[in-house]
Amino acid sequence: MxxxxxxxxxxxxxxxxxxxxxxxxxxxxxxxxxxxxxxxRMQATRCRTRAAYLALLERDPxxxxxxxxxMLIKLTSFFRDKxxxxxxxxxxxxxxxxxxxxELRIWSAGCATGEEAYSLAIAAAEALGPGHPGPELKVFGTxxxxxxxxxxxxxxxxxxxxxxxxxERLERFFVRTGNSFTVRKEIRRAVVFGVNNLVSDAPVSRIxxxxxxxxxxxxxxxxxxxxLARFQFALRRNGLMVLGRSExxxxxxxxxxxxDLSRRIYRKDGxxxxxxxxxxxxxLEPLPxxxxxxxxxxxxxxPFLRNLVDSQPCPVITTDNEGxxxxxxxxxxxxxxxxxxxxxxxKLTSLGLGGLxxxxxxxxxxRVRSGRSERESADGLMEGPGGESxxxxxxxxxxxxxxxxxxxxxxxTHDMTHVRGLEQALQTAQEELQSINLRMQxxxxxxxxxxxxxxxxxxxxxxxxxxxxxxxxxxxxxxxxxxxxxxxxxxxxxxxxxxxxxxxxxxxxxxxxxxxxxxxxRTLSAAVLVLEGDGRITTxxxxxxRLLGLTEREAVGQTLWSLHxxxxxxxxxxKLRRHLQENRSLRMEGIPYQLPHGGKGSATMVATPxxxxxxxxxxxxxxxxxTRATALLEENRRLKSRGKS
Numbered sequence: 019m020x021x022x023x024x025x026x027x028x029x030x031x032x033x034x035x036x037x038x039x040x041x042x043x044x045x046x047x048x049x050x051x052x053x054x055x056x057x058x059r060m061q062a063t064r065c066r067t068r069a070a071y072l073a074l075l076e077r078d079p080x081x082x083x084x085x086x087x088x089m090l091i092k093l094t095s096f097f098r099d100k101x102x103x104x105x106x107x108x109x110x111x112x113x114x115x116x117x118x119x120x121e122l123r124i125w126s127a128g129c130a131t132g133e134e135a136y137s138l139a140i141a142a143a144e145a146l147g148p149g150h151p152g153p154e155l156k157v158f159g160t161x162x163x164x165x166x167x168x169x170x171x172x173x174x175x176x177x178x179x180x181x182x183x184x185x186e187r188l189e190r191f192f193v194r195t196g197n198s199f200t201v202r203k204e205i206r207r208a209v210v211f212g213v214n215n216l217v218s219d220a221p222v223s224r225i226x227x228x229x230x231x232x233x234x235x236x237x238x239x240x241x242x243x244x245x246l247a248r249f250q251f252a253l254r255r256n257g258l259m260v261l262g263r264s265e266x267x268x269x270x271x272x273x274x275x276x277x278d279l280s281r282r283i284y285r286k287d288g289x290x291x292x293x294x295x296x297x298x299x300x301x302l303e304p305l306p307x308x309x310x311x312x313x314x315x316x317x318x319x320x321p322f323l324r325n326l327v328d329s330q331p332c333p334v335i336t337t338d339n340e341g342x343x344x345x346x347x348x349x350x351x352x353x354x355x356x357x358x359x360x361x362x363x364x365k366l367t368s369l370g371l372g373g374l375x376x377x378x379x380x381x382x383x384x385r386v387r388s389g390r391s392e393r394e395s396a397d398g399l400m401e402g403p404g405g406e407s408x409x410x411x412x413x414x415x416x417x418x419x420x421x422x423x424x425x426x427x428x429x430x431t432h433d434m435t436h437v438r439g440l441e442q443a444l445q446t447a448q449e450e451l452q453s454i455n456l457r458m459q460x461x462x463x464x465x466x467x468x469x470x471x472x473x474x475x476x477x478x479x480x481x482x483x484x485x486x487x488x489x490x491x492x493x494x495x496x497x498x499x500x501x502x503x504x505x506x507x508x509x510x511x512x513x514x515x516x517x518x519x520x521x522x523x524x525x526x527x528x529x530x531x532x533x534x535x536x537x538x539x540r541t542l543s544a545a546v547l548v549l550e551g552d553g554r555i556t557t558x559x560x561x562x563x564r565l566l567g568l569t570e571r572e573a574v575g576q577t578l579w580s581l582h583x584x585x586x587x588x589x590x591x592x593k594l595r596r597h598l599q600e601n602r603s604l605r606m607e608g609i610p611y612q613l614p615h616g617g618k619g620s621a622t623m624v625a626t627p628x629x630x631x632x633x634x635x636x637x638x639x640x641x642x643x644x645t646r647a648t649a650l651l652e653e654n655r656r657l658k659s660r661g662k663s
Contacts, residue, residue, distance in 0.1 A: 028068040032056060032085075035075045039082045051236055054505055055088050087163065094130040095495070096137050096175075097182040098231075099263065102281050103141070106227075109258055109283075110145040113226050116256075121370065122146075124157045125222045125252065127230035132170025132211065133179065134229060135159030136201050139208050140191050151208040156370050158222045160214035170211045171377065173201035178488060207399070210376035212367065216245045221252035223368050228253055231262035231282075235502060243269050250274070253286040260284075264498075335429040336417055339387060341365050341379075344426060353402075353431065366429075372400030373410040373431065383427055386414050397434065409438040479530060483522045490515055545641035551634050553577045553595065565621070565643055567612075585611040585621070585641070594625055598637045601627045608648065619645035 029052070056071070063081065065071040075082050097103045113122060122142060126135035135157055143151040161167055176198055180188060192199040214222075216233065228249055234242050249259055250273040259274055261267070261282040270276075274284035327334055333350035337343055343366050346358040354371050361369060367379045375398050382394035395413045402408045411434045417426040539546050539557060545565045548557035558573040566573075567584040579595050586594075590609065597604040604625040613619040622642050628635040 028072065029053065029056070032068065032072055032075065035072065036082060036086060039075075039079055051502060056085070058505075058509070059085050059088055087165070094133045095182060096133045096180055098134070098495070100182070102260065102263075102283075103137070105278060105281055105283060106138075106229075106260065107141050107145065109227065110142050113258075114145055117226070120154075122155050122227075123222075123225050123254075123370070124155075124227045125225045125229070126157065126159045127214075127216055127228060127249075128233040129159035129161050129166075129170060129211070130163070131166050132159055132173065132209070133175070134231070135170065135209050135211070136173065136205060138227070138229060139205050140187060143191075143205065143208070151204060155208045157209045158225075159209055159211045160216075160222070162213065162215050164213050167211050167213055171206075173206050174198050175201075178484070178491060181488065181491070207375075210367075210379075212376055212380045216248065217241055220365065220368075221248045223252055224254055225252045226254055226257050228257065228259045231260065232264070232498070234261065234265045234267060239269070242267055246270055246273055250286060255286060257286045258283060259286070333429075333431040335366065335431075336426055337366050337429075338426040339424065341367060341383070343369075350431075353400075373398035373408070374412060374429075378412060378414065383414055386416055386427060387424070389416075389424070392416070397438075407435075408433060409435045479526050483519065483526065486518060486522055487515075490518070543642070545639075547578070547639040547641070548636065549578060549598075549639070550636045553579050553598075555581075556636070562641070565641060587611075590623075594623075594639070598625060598627055601629055601634065603627065607644070613645065619643060620648045621645070 033052070056068070059081070060066075060068070060071045063071065063074055065074055075085070110122075124138050124142060126138055129135045139151060139155070139157045142155050142157070146155065159167075159170055161170075174195070180192070180199055183192070188199070191202050191205055193202055194200075216230075217237075230245075230249070234245070237245065246267065246269060253259060258277070261270070261284070263282060265282060266279075270284055273286070275287045277283045277285050327345065328348045330347060331349060333353045334345070334347040335343060335350055336345040343361045343364055346356075346361050351357055356369075366374075367376075375396055378394070378396035378398075382391075382396060385391040386394050393413060393415050395411055397409065397411050400408050400410060410431050412429055412431045414427050414429050416424045417428045419425050536557075539548075540559045542559060543561055545562035546557060546559045547555060547562060549555055554577050555573050555575065558568070558570045560570075562573070563569050565585060568581075573581065579591060583591070590606075594604060605623070607622045609621045609623055611619055611621055620643075622644050624640045625637060626639075627637045
């Protein structure tokens with residue numbers, strides 16, 4: 019067997035520094051990928067050697083965070099890969115038909131900023147039918163990047179991130195807020211986001227559908243086996259697992275049965291066994307949870323304290339510092355319809371309890387556990403024992419021993435349904451007052467309507483630039499599978515993209531000026547003709563169509579001297595041509611011509627050559643109808659002569 023190539027000591031030192039500062043272990047990731055990421059950061063920080071870059075990491079923790087973010091590439095979008103999603107939507111319908119009365123649990127592993135997790139929630143809500151999602155749907159989105167998870171919880175996305183979302187889904191599941199779109203509350207309520215390392219952290223359990231795409235391409239074979247073993251443990255029997263198109267892992271066939279190998283869809287059939295190697299196995303049971311009552315207490319106090327906790331009308335749950343449930347009182351058993359024996363020793367985050375959101379169980383609990391906060395609370399919705407909808411408020415405080423050391427967390431839940439009803443009544447009154455104010459402001463809004471119309475025109479001009487950006491993003495999406503080998507080219511592509519935007523911006527400015535010029539010329543009451551130096555017509559406005567009897571389509575591009583214009587006699591055209599060829603202006607008044615609707619009329623014509631210091635650009639001709647003015651002058655003279663006689 020060929021031996022593994024020797025490790026690069028400087029590269030290993032950089033990876034060790036990352037593990038020390040940020041607790042990210044990249045030592046078993048593919049070395050070629052890591053080297054490219056590090057070299058890119060070296061170029062950005064102008065470090066010529068790895069030793070210099072390692073010294074920078076030693077003195078600047080912020081650069082360590084930046085390096086970790088660059089290593090964790092986040093290539094994701096809504097409903098990416100249409101064929102895979104069509105198959106997934108069919109699979110969701112089948113899962114719901116097989117489990118009509120049970121909770122549907124879905125896991126988006128490596129969800130980045132949440133697009134795929136929300137896509138799964140939307141597809142599941144459509145499969146469940148009208149009125150959903152409800153408490154029977156739970157989608158878990160996990161990633162190792164805390165910043166990405168924070169962005170996913172906000173659920174706010176730019177229009178270009180929603181290209182693959184149909185218009186119907188956009189209207190149903192998103193709310194427009196300014197220049198962005200926010201996922202609706204009912205979908206966000208069904209998705210729980212959390213930080214989870216697929217290699218070292220415990221997996222989410224009892225999963226029906228697991229989606230993990232473009233993660234395995236960065237892991238070596240040992241890590242791939244370890245993560246696949248965890249996925250096999252997490253899935254229910256007959257559960258589905260979906261990997262990325264570029265991830266064909268031979269080891270997967272030992273744990274899963276291929277359903278659609280071209281789309282990397284597998285099923286857990288319950289017959290495959292985990293690999294025999296220790297690194298592929300998961301711990302069968304968690305460590306014993308710490309006892310709620312200290313051993314120093316005398317035995318008679320234990321039943322007394324237990325009876326005291328069980329007598330509380332509010333649900334009380336305690337966990338150890340690892341998040342494992344250590345106490346579950348009777349009120350909690352009644353509210354969530356789960357016995358103490360079903361929950362003790364399990365992770366609270368894996369129970370999927372209604373009313374306990376992901377923010378409370380992960381972020382807020384983390385602040386209390388680390389001592390950054392002494393008390394946190396959050397509101398949630400759940401279905402009561404009788405099927406009614408309950409509004410609950412849960413407080414989490416630290417559990418301390420007699421010496422003041424934190425032993426875990428205490429969760430106390432209160433029924434706030436009545437209080438929330440009063441709050442809603444108050445909110446209704448406030449909304450009525452607000453509607454009155456809105457009616458008073460309607461007159462002001464009408465005055466602003468004209469300004470909004472001008473802004474709409476500006477948005478249409480900006481859409482051309484957005485289409486260019488969209489084209490570039492489509493090219494990037496097509497090259498996702500080659501991302502690992504083509505990342506060096508992305509830097510040059512970014513520079514070209516910046517140049518593109520600058521050229522597009524200048525093009526828009528020129529288009530805007532041309533649009534304004536054309537609009538002004540077309541709205542003039544006098545006929546306007548703009549000619550090139552050889553007499554070719556470039557501009558023929560609406561007044562010219564009306565007065566001269568030819569449409570713009572018939573005139574533009576033709577030579578005026580060879581064109582038959584009903585209102586311009588041949589002798590007049592010859593005289594006009596002679597003056598313009600000699601770069602002389604011509605003004606003629608009282609020109610007789612045939613009116614478009616019949617009858618004789620008179621007009622004034624002014625022809626001016628367009629000449630710079632050294633160049634003849636062409637000429638402009640103004641042809642204005644003076645029939646009415648001439649008639650009025652004639653009538654005035656006749657009246658004056660009659661008065662004298």
